[in-house]
Amino acid sequence: MLRRLGSAVRGASRRFQPLPSCKKLYSSESEDARARPPKLLVVQPRVRPEKLLQAKLNEALCLANSLEDQRDGYFHTDFFDKPLPPHVLVQNRVPRADSYFGHGTVDNIKCHVNAAAESEDEVDAVFVNAILSGVQQRNLEASRAWGKPVLDRVGLIIEIFNAHAFTKEAKLQAELAALSYKKTRLVRARGPDGRYTFGASGEAEVVSARGRGSGGQGFMSGAGETELQLQRRRIIERRNYLLSQIEEVRRTRALQRAGRKRSGGSSGQGLATIAVVGYTNAGKSTLVSRLSNSDLFSDCRLFATVDPRVRSVVLPSGKKVLFSDTVGFISDLPVQLVEAFHATLEEVVEADLLLHVVDSSAPNLDEHRTTVLQVLRQIGVSDEKLQNMIEVWNKIDMEEECMDVDEYLDDKEKDGFNLEDGVKSELLAESEGTEEVDCEALEEKEDDSDGWLYSDDLVDECKFCSPSTVADQQNESFEKHDGVEKDRSIEQSGPHVKTSAITGVGLQELLELIDKKLRVQNKKGAQAVERSIYDRKWRPSHNQESGIAVEQ
């Protein structure tokens, strides 16, 4: 499915600055090694149903291939020229506290890591598409397990943000998120010699003269601080510095917002802002670019936009509005990122109107919608704004492709090709209690899935053809994501407009709808002001002589 997305739009020239957070992913620190993105082995725990598994695997592969530093404002490799990252599907029973996976699965994955190294296709790190605790991560990184840096979902998303951040604001926020994440990962583990060690490469615990009790006074004042304490202190110091810098950014943004509210051109009213939100890769930047005739950076890599941008658009009524293109959301969005990107996300909370862009070709579209609504609530968007939000189903041009794929698959099926074989061939049949693994047999396994996986939805049905079916299915899936009491009417509403940011279909309709919504909103606002004026009590002034009434 993803192979068929449009080509990337290149952004303006930007200066490349490698970020230190990605360093540990590279096995070598040479310039050559730094020039290429890290190679990850993707480990996808099995989830049900099969459709969801395919969507999760697709997303995991996209995440793995999205980790690449930008140079001069764009990525040097075309996303679809990149080879499919090596990947393994594994059974996912109750996660173990120490290593997340059972011993059999850990050994299986180790075999894949070793096999890659022997075929001179060594991976730099292992990406587990799940959320790991610090201890689980450290144990899996240990030499007796995989002997490679391990990234969980949260860690990889934060690395991608770091790699894609370009402006000072985005860099500060991405670093803050990385620090908050790192702080929870500082764990001590027993090294091969039985002694406590610290850090990914197992540095020995050191005692610094500075720190608790010692104040740099040596043995007279106590044992000083351990490496763990030292690292914690450094993180806290850096974190405080970043927080103070971000606070400045917030203040600047607030001033800019206030300025925009004041300046309204000929109308004399403030410029209305429309925040464009949605799941990552839904087509937000492409849509804003198309509406504003500009060239915002868009790409098939996930989190192509980390630096928010504002563009002005003239509505059919002649009213000028501002569209704010923001960072995309994702399921299990790291809480550290939401907190760190508070300054950026404030634009969304403060916007006059929200535009929720949904990728209508996504197989798990309902999960995407729920995720976006959850994040919007998390950052403090009011229910009123959510009720008023416009939902845009983008990429409807893929409807035709959907038809084409149907025909293509029909032909393939006639030729005896089974699409799901590609996925299942990778599944490791880990039986309960399996301890020994036949590595040779594993090496013989071939990856039948030549290229990106197609989603079941493209095979079974075409969502564009029956949006009502999708809405019907949503009831069921929203139950699964429960936990927070929600206004279900918001979640059950279907698309207001269907667009294609590439072909331009539906864009005029969208602008007219925005115009209408803003008009209604202004009217309501004006009525509220009027009411508040009439509601005021007027009393005669104490100064009877002047005869002028003053407002109390």
Ligand SMILES: Nc1nc2c(ncn2[C@@H]2O[C@H](COP(=O)(O)OP(=O)(O)OP(=O)(O)O)[C@@H](O)[C@H]2O)c(=O)[nH]1
């Ligand atoms: N076929 C098709 N592709 C689209 C459409 N809109 C966007 N795309 C493609 O989808 C990919 C992602 O688009 P972006 O605009 O970067 O998506 P985004 O929502 O801004 O993504 P993030 O910034 O990563 O959150 C790009 O390759 C676009 O060319 C559309 O209407 N139809």
Ligand SMILES: [Mg+2]
């Ligand atoms: Mg974008």
